[in-house]
Amino acid sequence: MSDLLVRQSMLQLAVTICASLGVTAAAVAYLRRYRLERPAIGTFDLRDVTILMTFIVVLPLFYLSLPYWVLTPFLVLTFGGALSIGLRPVLPRGAAWTVIGVLLGANLWVARTMLGTQTGWQLYWVCVGLVVFGAAVCVSNLYVQGGMRLRHAAWFTLALAVYDFTFSTVLPLTPKLADRFQGHPLNAAIGMRWDVFNAAIGVGDLLAFAVYAAAAYKAYGARAMRLVFPLVVVFGAAAPSLTPLVLHTFTRGSLNIVVPVQSWFGPPAFLLYRWMRAHYGPERTTAQFRADLDAEQVVRGLPHSQPVPVNN
């Protein structure tokens, strides 16, 4: 085992633990604090999981087929849309769009002008990371506040486990996608550069963690978090990061590694859902969750989690 590989894995471990725990905790905090607008009729169901999976299978092919001059505007629209949904109850409209504009603009500028130095790469990852972090928190809340339950999230992660393994090893689309995004604006990952090492975790993985954690919190409250956070650290961050130390299947060249994170995370996440279902009983509905949350905040003397008025 090379020293380089160990150091690469340690950086990967640090990055993924920070990113996954940060996104997971932020998604739960957002769920507690803010309410997203939702349509008059509609709640998330298992058919939506199927539709989501279809998008997840199709989108990489789409991304790979697009020239950069089309891909970049498409990513700007995608991330801008995701952030605008999430920032709507947080900031006034003008401030929200200013933040989004600055974040996306900084991404484009840094990716085009500053990648010749290590500091430039680190700044690139900070810019990219902020956007991806925000998008994962917003989109996970869009789903969970839209009615996605832990049952749906568990099936979603299980399906992702199959997908991730298939498209990392059998049909290696994921490595190609990682290569395609690298060094370009709005790379769909959170990462960091250190010396010659580059570590990152994809937005899809972070979204899966955030969705699972927020849904678990909605379903069973804080007691679920005592299980979900360790699950994310062990199976979402540690296991995939350390895999290259014992398995070389996912290593291309010396340090080019793409591990199917969801293949590690999905099965135990699904089993944990089954365990919680058996021990904690039926999940709370969103209405029950909100009622419990409001009661808790009344006890603490905090304001209710009402939507923040915005000027449309």
Next chain:
Amino acid sequence: MFQTGIRQFRMAMAMVSGRRIRPEVIEKLIADAAATLAEFGAPGDDVRELLEGPFADPEAREHFQTQGVRRTLRRLDRHSPFYRRRLAEAEVSALDIKGFEPASLHRIPVTTKDELVRYAREFVCDDVRPHLSTRTTGTTGKPVEIWLSVYEARLWPALAALAGLLRHEISPDDLLQVNLSSRATAAVQHDIEVCRLVGARTRVLGLVPAGQSLDALLEGATILGTYPSYLAGLLTEARARGLSARDFTLRRIDVAGELLSAAVADGARETFGAEVTDTFAMTEVLPLSGRSCERGHLHPDLNVGLVEVVRLDEDAPAAPGELGRMVVTPYFPYRDCMPLLRYDTGDLVRRLPEDTPRCSLAGIPGVSAIQGKASLLVRTADGPVTTRDVLEVIEGLPTRPWPARFRAWAGDDGRLRVCVPRSVLDDLGSDTAGLAEEFAERGIDCAVEIAAPDATPRAVRADLTETTFPGAEAPARPLEPHHV
């Protein structure tokens, strides 16, 4: 959620484009709405827009109405034998319809009940197969018969169930007791279907003796659907038995078809412990209906039809505050088999004055509460007196003569005459002066007469029951002879 969005989009597109709305899409949306309520406890943020349409914006409202009128005219011109002739007589050609404005509707004469009875077959469109007939609930003369297609029989309850669920007017936990006339086939079928689609229970009883209905109400009914006069009978029976709100599980009482007085509404609220909702529903103009707001305005559902208020004696728009006749045009694609254009309902309403205080339904243009039938309007020397004017006085008496029985007419001297049974006066002294004073307090000068014990003059219920079918003289009805 994705599929629900697609269904909502399909429904909206059908509404905007004027194509027939697939009932199965609405039925699936009902299931989606039920799932939404189960998960969130309430519908989402833009539910008001979904339910009430674009009526808060005057420009959008005008555009929507213009499109609705044009597509209805187009359909009538092509497929309704009666209206094809009428439009030709009014010199409205297919070319005119393309640029037709609702303001020009007065070029086309109103359709009367007389015409609807006389030329019934010609009102049925030639491209639709009639499926279910329903009749007006009039107890005298030849009632109006309206035919529905399978499409309408599925669409109307589906639209009502969706709106009812989202407004929390009905839920899967409810038991709806239906005390409607057996002739009101569409209304009864509608109620049964709404309950089926929502997953609620239905108990159809008809207009059985009040005591029987009351017994059934005590067995878990949560919603009651009936007429105001029948509700008044139930109320009288309940009070006679000493029942109160804690004996009932009712949460809503929906009444329609007649006039509901403030006294009966208040009494029902107190005795049954339920919200009383006065709605406008009329067999001939279905599926257009109307809801009453807390200020007593009637707000018709303008998504499905156009409502005009025309002057009493001429086919011209009534001025704000003026008493007029309500003329209704249900739009295609909501009305399909036997559509009507400018149907004169005979119901009297006032256009709301411009400075009317805003109410909770201010986004939907409204009119006053229904004041009675034009045919029962009494033209006195002091001005017109409506059925509601008399009803509110009599049902508001401390003797609680519910449902009210009276007859009102103008004497030769132009003064209002009101004939009531003696029981009405029990607590007001032996003469009629006390009752006349009650009228005077409301600014109505009248002479009161007591019905002779053996007399059976033509009685007028305090309702909208039809008494003016052409070719049939209204039979006399006793004025509660036991109390006279």
